[in-house]
Amino acid sequence: MHQTPPADTIVAIATAPGAGGVGMLRLSGPRARDIAQAVGVRTMQPRHAHYARFRDAHGEVIDDGIALWFPAPNSFTGEEVVELQGHGSPVVLQQLVARCIALGARQARPGEFSERAFLNGKLDLAQAEAIADLIAASDTRAARAARRSLDGVFSRRVDEVAEQLVVLRIHVEAAIDFADEPLDTLGGAQVRSGLGQALGALRQLRDDAERGRKLRDGLHAVLVGPPNAGKSSLLNALAGSERAIVTDIAGTTRDTLRETIRIDGLELTLVDTAGLREGGDAIEREGMRRAHVEMQRTDLAIIVLDARDPQAGHAAVADAIVEVPQQLWIHNKSDLLETLPPPVDPNVVHVSAATGLGLERLHARLRELASGGAGDSVDGEFSARARHVEAIVLAIGHAERADAELAHEHLELAAEELRLAHEALGGITGRMSADDLLGRIFSSFCIGK
Template identity: 40%
Template sequence: MFQEDTIAAVATAVGEGGIGIVRLSGPDAIDIAGRIFRSASGAPVSGQQSFRAAYGRIVEPASGQEIDEVLLLVMRAPRSYTREDVVEIHCHGGPLPLRRILSLVLAAGARLAEPGEFTKRAFLNGRLDLSQAEAVIDVIRAKTDASLRVAVGHLAGAFSDKIRAFRNEILRLVAHLEAAIDFPEDDIEELAAHDVSMAADKLIADLDRLLATAQTGRILREGLQTVIIGKPNVGKSSLLNALLGEKRAIVTEIPGTTRDIIEEFVNIGGIPIKVVDTAGIRETADVVERIGVTRARAAICQADLILLLLDASAPLAHEDREVMGLLAGRPAIVIVNKTDLPAVIDLDEVHREVDDKAVIRISALEGTGVEELEQAIVEMVYSGRVSQPEGAFVNNVRHSRIIEQARDRLADALATIAAGMPPDCVVVDLRAAWEKLGEITGETIGEDIIDQIFTQFCIGK
C-alpha cells in the first residue's frame, strides 16, 4: 500500500542541539535529496548505497548558497522504517539550519508530513501492526525503566503475538463448528458444541487475566496520580521533597505555606509517580488558601492513590478526622509523620478510623520509613504481579475496551450454546469476537480510527 507522494519533516526535538535530522520518505525521497545535496566526493545521491552515510553540503539550487555541512543517509525500500525509500539529512541542530533545509526539501517536491505519518506508513506498508505502531509513542514518552520495558515489549510484538494467538484459537473453534454444519450426518454437532464451550470458557479466563493487568499497564504508561493530603503543617511538602530527593517545595513551621497544587514526577521502583502536593485541608478565611483547599479536594477525586499525612507528635484533631473521611472507598496509604518527635498520636485510634488502609510511620525530615512507603506503593500498583512479563500488560485504554468487548462476544457464544441454538448462530458470535480482537492489531479496523490514533503522534515520527 505504498504512497505516491513523498513526505518530509524535522525528526528531532524542537530546540538547540548538536545534531538535527530532516527525514524524507516516499518514491521521490532520493531524487529530492539529490537536488540539494552536494557530496564532498562528487558522487550523486542516486548511486549512494543503502545504510551508508555521505559527507557533503546542502546547497540552495537557485543561488548555489551553502546552507550547512551535513551527513546524508539513504535507506532504500523495503529495508527502512516505512518500507519506502527514506533519506535522513543530519545537520547542525539549530532551529535555523533545520528550517532552511526543510524549506528546500519542500520546495523540491516533498510535502510536510502529518503527525505520525512516518509510523502510519510503516503500519500501512506492513512493517508494524497497529499495536506495535502505538507502542512507538509509548517508547518516546516512557518515564521509567519499567514503562520503557513495557513499551519495547509491545513494539517487539509480544502483546500482538498474544492477541493473534487468541484470534487463531477462535478461528479453530469456528472451523470446528463449521465442520459440524457441513457434515450433519456424522452427528458431531453436540460434541462440537461441548468442545467449543470448554475452549470459549478458557479464552474468557485468559482475557480476564489480561484485563487484570490493565490498571497496572495504564499506570506504567501514564504514571500513578498520587495526591498528598492532610491538615496544614503535617509535613506534606517535606514528604514531597523526601520522595523527590530534593528541596522542591517550601517547608516552614507556618501552617498553610502551600497554597496551590505542586506536581512532580518521581521514579519509585520503576513506576512513574506523579506526586501532587496540595494545600492543607482546613477551614480558612484566607481567600487564596481557600482556593488551594478547593483545588486539593478536586485533586483527591482524580487521584489513583491518596497519601494521607498525620502528625505523630499531636493527637488526632477534628481536621484529621475530616480528611480521613475523604478516604472511603479510595486506594490510600496513611502516613504517620514526625516520628522523630515524642509520640502523642493514638495509633490504635488511627487504625480504627481508616479501617483496612495501610498505616506507615515515617520521618520525612530524617528520611526514615520512606523506603517502606515506596515499597507499599509498588506493591499496591502491581497487586502481587511484580513478575508479570512486560509484554503481557494491557497499557492502552483502547486495547482494554476492545478486549472487554471481545470477552462479551465469547460470553454471547456460550449463552447461545446453552440455549441450544444451532451452530451457525454460535459462529456469528465467535466471528464477532475474532473481528473485535483484530482491531488491536489493525487487521479489522476502520480508516477513521487509524487516522485518530496517529494524530496523537508528533510530526516527524
C-alpha cells in the first residue's frame, strides 16, 4: 500500500540552526555512501564511527569529524544513510551541504527524512508526527507522551479498533451474499454486539486522543467578561507580567492578547478579549469580532465578573459562551467585598487580580482543567493531534450510522458506513491516505528531521 520511495539522495543539516559544539549533516538515498566517500570518508563499516577529513572540490579541508554509515534497510529512513558530524559552525556545515549537492545530492525539504521513513514503512503517519511533537515538546509530560506515540502506543490502539471494524465488515459483506436470509439467522446479534464494542473502544480512543491533543497543544482558554471586570489585570497576574494594557477606561483592551503560561508543566494559552458588549467604535467592534472567533475554537471560557455585582455581567457573556465546552467563573475584585463567600462550586472562584487573593486556588483549578481531569501523568498516555481526534469523531459517526442501518437490516448501507469508519481511522496512521494529506503533514516539519 506504500508508494514507491524516491530514488534520489537528499541532504540536510540535522542539528539545530546556529553555532554549537557539534553539527550533524544527514544524507539519505542510494548515493549517500558514494557522496560521503567523495567528500573524503575513506573507510566505512556499517554503524561504526570513522574519523575523516571532509574536503571541498579542490581537496582543501572544510572540517574534520566523524562519519557513520547505516546501510539500507536498517536506517531511520530505510535507505542508505550517512551522517557526517563536524564542528557546529553554520558556515562549515553549509559548505559541507553545498559539497554534497555538487556531488549529486539534493537539499531535503522540511520533514523529508521522516516522510521517507514513512514511505519505506519504517514508521506510520502518527509515529512520524510524534517525532515532530517530541522535538517540539514543551515539558516532560508532553515529551513522554510523544515518545509513547513514536513507539506506536497510539497507532496500536487505532489498529486494534480498525481490525474490529474489518471483522464486522467481513461479516456484513458475507451476509449480503446470503440476501434471502434475515441477518439474525446469520449471527446478526453478534455483529451488533461487536459493533457496540467497537463503538465503545472508539469513544474511549477519542477521549484519550483528546487528552493527548491537549498535552500537545496545551489548554486554550479565553478570558471574557464585561469591560472593566479585570480581565487584563487577571491575565497579568497569572502571567506575572505587564503585557496587557490595564486602565480604568472601559474598553481599553481592543485587540486580543495572548499569553502562554505553564502550570506544573501544563501549557495554558490565555487569550484576553475586548469586553463583550454591544456598540462601541469600529476598533472595539473589530476586537469583539475577534473575541467571538476565539470563542469558537477554545477549550475553556474564563468568565471574569466584578465580585461586587456578578449578575451585571451574566447577560453580556451568555451568548458568547454557549458553545465553549468548559466554563470557569471568576469573581474578581474580591478585595473590595466586605466578606468573602465560602467556596461552594469549584467552577466559581473568588479572586483579586490586584492583591493576589485566591490566585492559588485559581491555579489549582486551571491545572485540573488543563490535565483534562486526569490529574497527574497517566500510564499509557500518548500524544495526538487535532487531525487525529477529528478522524476518530468521523469514524464514530459512521459506526453509529452503521449500527442504525443494521437495525433496519440495510446491509449494503451498513457495510458502506463500516468501510467509511475504517477509512477514517486509516487516515490516522496513513495506511490509507491521500498524497495531499502527506504533503500537508510533512511540510510542517523542520528541515533535517
